[in-house]
Amino acid sequence: MRPLRLTLSNFQSFRGEHEIPLGLIRCAVVIGLNGAGKSSIFDGIRFCLWGFSRVPRDLNWVITHGEQVCRVEFEFALSNEHYLVSRQRSSKGAGSTTLAFHRLTADGPQELDGKTATETQQRIIETLHMTDELFRISACGSQRDEMQLTDEKPGKRRELLGGIVIPDPLIWDMRADMARQMLRDCEAKRTAQASALTHAEQNAALAPEIETQIVAVADEMRLAEVGAKTIEAQQTLREWARQDLVEARAADQARRKELTDLEARAVKLTDARAEAENHLHGVEEQVAGKPGLLARLRAAEGAQEQAAEMEAVRQERERLANDARPIAEQIKAAKAEHGANLQRIELEIKRLHEAHASQVYALEIEIGAKRAQTDVLSTVPCTPPESGGAKFASACPLLGQALEARDALPALETKIGALRGQTPWADDEKRLAELQAQTPAAGLIATRDALKAQYDAISYDAVAHAAAKTAMAAAQDLQRKAATIEAVEGQLPALREALRRAEAEAAEISERMTALRQALGAERDWTAELAAVDKRISEMKAAQTNLREQIAQGQRRHGVLTEQLRQAQEAAGQVETLRGEIAEIDRRAALLKILGNQYDGAFSKAGIPALLVEQAIPELEEAANEILQMLSDGQLSVELKSQRENKDGSIAEALDIIVYGPQGERPFESFSGGEAIRVALSMRGGISMLRARLTGARCELLILDEPRWLDGPGQDVLVDCLARLSDRFACILLATHIERLKDMFPCRLEVSKDADGSRVEVIS
Numbered sequence: 001m002r003p004l005r006l007t008l009s010n011f012q013s014f015r016g017e018h019e020i021p022l023g024l025i026r027c028a029v030v031i032g033l034n035g036a037g038k039s040s041i042f043d044g045i046r047f048c049l050w051g052f053s054r055v056p057r058d059l060n061w062v063i064t065h066g067e068q069v070c071r072v073e074f075e076f077a078l079s080n081e082h083y084l085v086s087r088q089r090s091s092k093g094a095g096s097t098t099l100a101f102h103r104l105t106a107d108g109p110q111e112l113d114g115k116t117a118t119e120t121q122q123r124i125i126e127t128l129h130m131t132d133e134l135f136r137i138s139a140c141g142s143q144r145d146e147m148q149l150t151d152e153k154p155g156k157r158r159e160l161l162g163g164i165v166i167p168d169p170l171i172w173d174m175r176a177d178m179a180r181q182m183l184r185d186c187e188a189k190r191t192a193q194a195s196a197l198t199h200a201e202q203n204a205a206l207a208p209e210i211e212t213q214i215v216a217v218a219d220e221m222r223l224a225e226v227g228a229k230t231i232e233a234q235q236t237l238r239e240w241a242r243q244d245l246v247e248a249r250a251a252d253q254a255r256r257k258e259l260t261d262l263e264a265r266a267v268k269l270t271d272a273r274a275e276a277e278n279h280l281h282g283v284e285e286q287v288a289g290k291p292g293l294l295a296r297l298r299a300a301e302g303a304q305e306q307a308a309e310m311e312a313v314r315q316e317r318e319r320l321a322n323d324a325r326p327i328a329e330q331i332k333a334a335k336a337e338h339g340a341n342l343q344r345i346e347l348e349i350k351r352l353h354e355a356h357a358s359q360v361y362a363l364e365i366e367i368g369a370k371r372a373q374t375d376v377l378s379t380v381p382c383t384p385p386e387s388g389g390a391k392f393a394s395a396c397p398l399l400g401q402a403l404e405a406r407d408a409l410p411a412l413e414t415k416i417g418a419l420r421g422q423t424p425w426a427d428d429e430k431r432l433a434e435l436q437a438q439t440p441a442a443g444l445i446a447t448r449d450a451l452k453a454q455y456d457a458i459s460y461d462a463v464a465h466a467a468a469k470t471a472m473a474a475a476q477d478l479q480r481k482a483a484t485i486e487a488v489e490g491q492l493p494a495l496r497e498a499l500r501r502a503e504a505e506a507a508e509i510s511e512r513m514t515a516l517r518q519a520l521g522a523e524r525d526w527t528a529e530l531a532a533v534d535k536r537i538s539e540m541k542a543a544q545t546n547l548r549e550q551i552a553q554g555q556r557r558h559g560v561l562t563e564q565l566r567q568a569q570e571a572a573g574q575v576e577t578l579r580g581e582i583a584e585i586d587r588r589a590a591l592l593k594i595l596g597n598q599y600d601g602a603f604s605k606a607g608i609p610a611l612l613v614e615q616a617i618p619e620l621e622e623a624a625n626e627i628l629q630m631l632s633d634g635q636l637s638v639e640l641k642s643q644r645e646n647k648d649g650s651i652a653e654a655l656d657i658i659v660y661g662p663q664g665e666r667p668f669e670s671f672s673g674g675e676a677i678r679v680a681l682s683m684r685g686g687i688s689m690l691r692a693r694l695t696g697a698r699c700e701l702l703i704l705d706e707p708r709w710l711d712g713p714g715q716d717v718l719v720d721c722l723a724r725l726s727d728r729f730a731c732i733l734l735a736t737h738i739e740r741l742k743d744m745f746p747c748r749l750e751v752s753k754d755a756d757g758s759r760v761e762v763i764s
Contacts, residue, residue, distance in 0.1 A: 001076050001078055001130070001700060002700040002701070002730040003022040003023065003045075003074070003075075003700075003730070004021075004022060004077055004082070005020070005021055005022060005023060005073070005075040006022055006041065006044055006048075007073040008020075008041070008044050008072055010069060010070040011040065011043075011044050011062060011070045011071075012037065012040040012044075012062055012064065012758075013036075013040055013753060013757050013758040014037060014064065014758045014759070014760075015067070015756055015757030015758075016756075016757070018758075018759060018760055020749065020760060020762065021762065023731075024762075025733070025747055025762070026731065026747065027745060027746060027747065028731075028732070028733055028734070028745055028748055028762075029733075029734050029741050029742065029744070029745040029747075029749070030733055030734065030751060031737070031741065031742050031749070031750055031751065032737060032751030032753075033737055033752075033753070034737050035753065036737075036751045036752055036758060037753055037757075037758030037760075038706070038737075039705055039706070039735060040758065041735075041749070041751070042140060042703050042705055042733070042735070045074055045140075046132055046136075047062055047072055047087060048072040048073065048074040048086070048087045049074060049135075050131065050135070051087065051097065051099075052132055059095065059097065060091040063091055064757060068090060068092055069088065069089070069090045069092075070088070071086065071087070071088040072086070072088075073085070074086075078127065081103060082103070082104040082105075083103055083104065083127065084101075084102045084104055084109065085100070085101055085124060086099070086100045086102075087099050087100075097117065098117070099113075099117045099120045100120075101113055101123060101124055101127075112127075135699070137687060139699045139701050140701075140705070179592045183589055183593060186589045187589065189585055190589070193581055193585065196574075197574075197575060197578040197579065200571045200572075200574040200575045200578060201575050203567065203568060203570075204568055204571040204574075205568075206564065206568045206571075207565060207569060207571075210561055210564045210565040213561050224550045224551050225547075225551070228544050228548065228551075231540050231547070234540060235537060238540065239537065241533060242530065242533045242534070242537070245526070246530070252520070252526070255516065258516065259520070262509055262516070263513060265509060266510065269506050269509065272502055273499065273502045273503065273506060276498055276502055277499060279495060279634065280492070280499055283491055284492065286484070286488055286489075287485060287488070287489050289485075290482070290485050290489075293478060293481055293482055293485065296478055297475060297479060297482060300472075300474050300478055303468050303472055303475065304475065306468045307465070307469055310460070310464065310465040310468055313458060313460050314465060316458060317458050317460055320451055320454055320455040324455070327447055327448045327451070328448060331440075331441045331444045331445055331448060334441035335441060341435060342432065342435055342436065345428055345432045345435065346432065348428050349425045352424050352425040352428065356419070356422065360419055360420060364416065367412050367413060367416065369405075370405040370408055370409050371405075373401055373402045373405035374402055374406040376398060376399065376402040377402050377403070377406065484633065487633060488633055488634075552565075552569075614642055617640050617642050619690055620683075620686050620687065620690050621639065621686075623690055624638055624683050624685070624686030625638060625682070626689075627681070627682040627685040627689075628678060628682035631681060631682055632661075632675075635661055636659060636675065637659075637661075638658065638668075638679060638682070639657075639658040640655060641654075641656040641658060644656060657679070657683070659671060659675065659679055661675065674717035677717050677718055677721060678721055681725065684702070685702075685725065685728060700729050700730035700731065701730065701731050701733075702722075702725065702729045702733070703732075703733050704718075704733070704735065705735045706736060707734075707736075715738065715740065715741060715744075718734070719741065719744045722734060747762070747763070747764040748763050748764075749761070749762055749763075750763060
């Protein structure tokens with residue numbers, strides 16, 4: 001399985017939709033603070049493919065808090081086919097899960113769903129040849145079981161390996177049940193055959209009495225009897241000769257098997273020699289490239305000084321930018337305060353204008369009213385002012401009010417004239433003009449412009465800086481490679497001696513095979529020889545039957561007695577046949593008992609399944625050592641022991657891991673640090689290779705989620721191991737919150753979390 005794309009929508013802490021292009025990622029670190037949501041990415045893969053949830057009894061736990069529906073899509077490649085799995089969980093009502101499985105073709109998606117979600121899930125498992133448990137053991141190390149197989153006790157290790165080799169143990173229980181049913185059928189058949197045998201034996205028992213009555217024909221049958229005995233003796237000799245032939249064939253086959261075993265051993269030794277030669281040549285090539293590597297190292301180290309200078313320039317530009325930020329904020333605040341003052345004065349001027357206009361308007365209304373009252377005096381003829389109008393005004397209220405209005409008008413007109421000449425806003429307008437003429441924060445603006453000029457005057461090339469940093473990283477890589485060459489250079493004598501011993505052993509085996517071939521000669525046609533002997537024995541049996549028939553003809557001459565004797569002899573023949581059939585039934589029943597016994601039968605846990613696990617252990621050991629040789633530069637190897645002796649002297653099945661290194665032989669449990677990391681990773685990779693051979697489907701994804709052995713030295717070892725494993729896995733993901741690892745990978749997935757949830761950014 002090669003991952004291509006993962007899409008999370010409202011899954012755990014990832015609110016909204018987030019797509020991760022796993023197909024573009026070869027080896028990456030998933031970086032982020034604790035609780036940011038790194039593990040949710042891996043949980044999403046397991047949830048989509050197998051319905052995994054950290055809270056199995058509450059599947060709604062995977063839905064982002066406050067949402068009702070989550071969805072995860074996972075696209076992957078298997079051989080030359082592309083597939084897409086989509087799983088959705090809804091908390092509405094009683095809660096529900098929907099699952100979809102498609103093959104992606106040039107003509108569009110091809111639906112692979114079953115009739116039910118359970119059937120669809122089974123089709124996904126059959127396509128991947130993998131369950132969630134197997135995925136966790138071989139490809140996905142979580143925060144609690146990153147080593148899994150190596151961290152378990154030896155007995156538990158063997159049990160886990162059994163789950164890998166025999167993923168469906170129920171099939172062996174079914175076979176045992178079938179064997180027990182067949183045994184019951186055999187027992188029923190034997191009961192019937194035993195009843196028929198008793199009846200035949202009773203009929204055969206009459207033969208002696210009948211033979212007594214036909215003594216008169218004994219002379220006629222004597223010659224036939226003699227002939228029959230002669231043939232019988234010859235037949236016995238032929239059967240002995242056949243037995244000799246069978247034994248000779250067995251001896252010949254044993255020697256030929258020895259030759260075949262030697263030939264197989266020679267083939268393995270040839271492969272081992274080729275591997276040793278390749279390893280030797282590889283080490284020699286590494287050593288030969290040492291001068292060139294040292295030259296490149298000296299050139300790369302020169303980039304360190306340039307990178308330091310450019311870093312100082314970058315820091316100076318960053319300092320100027322940091323100094324300018326608070327000044328810009330002060331300028332902004334000063335301008336805001338200035339604008340607020342302008343607005344306040346403008347509002348005050350407007351208020352004074354409106355109050356003045358209101359006063360003028362009120363006086364104008366009052367003056368207009370007074371003038372209207374005064375107009376009454378000119379419309380009443382009996383009240384001229386000069387004719388004693390005052391006397392009439394006291395008697396007429398209307399005239400009195402008109403006279404009062406006429407008297408009040410001059411004062412009101414004087415008052416309104418004075419009011420119109422007033423300007424109470426004049427001081428505010430002067431203040432407004434002065435404030436508008438001012439430039440707020442002029443000094444701060446000058447300071448800001450000066451800082452900007454200094455910033456622009458500093459030349460900085462970010463691309464050149466990045467190139468210098470890359471050159472520095474290359475220098476570190478070259479230093480590691482130089483150290484590696486120094487380490488392997490001393491291995492050359494031992495490697496050459498190992499190759500010489502392998503060649504000597506190959507020559508010895510070749511001599512033994514030549515001697516065996518000369519001793520064996522041409523292979524005889526044992527089948528034809530046995531067929532010829534069997535044919536002759538059959539012919540003798542036929543001749544013997546013919547003589548018996550002649551005897552029977554003599555007996556038939558005696559009428560009823562002869563017929564009774566024939567029937568008795570037939571019954572005797574049935575007895576032998578029935579006894580043979582019963583013996584065959586007994587043989588088959590014994591075999592079925594061996595197969596179907598639930599405690600130690602061939603189909604029981606201690607039978608063939610245990611043998612399959614035993615056969616898989618050397619394959620796992622070989623695969624793990626292949627990876628461990630690469631991760632340790634040939635310094636370490638492992639041996640898997642499937643049995644251990646208890647204190648009472650009994651033998652128990654287990655899976656001990658013995659590590660061989662420069663310090664000798666030690667159990668895995670005594671290791672820590674870099675060696676333990678290398679062995680654990682090689683075992684996980686070996687399981688992946690073993691599964692690929694058993695199922696025909698390889699998992700090309702390796703996940704390590706917050707490994708607990710990431711101390712300082714462990715970090716460097718792990719990064720080096722994952723870089724070496726990148727050729728064996730299409731995608732490697734390491735989740736950690738350690739910032740030091742951020743720049744040690746060619747690609748990283750930065751996971752962050754805020755009030756809106758988690759988000760992930762791919763940076764390469």
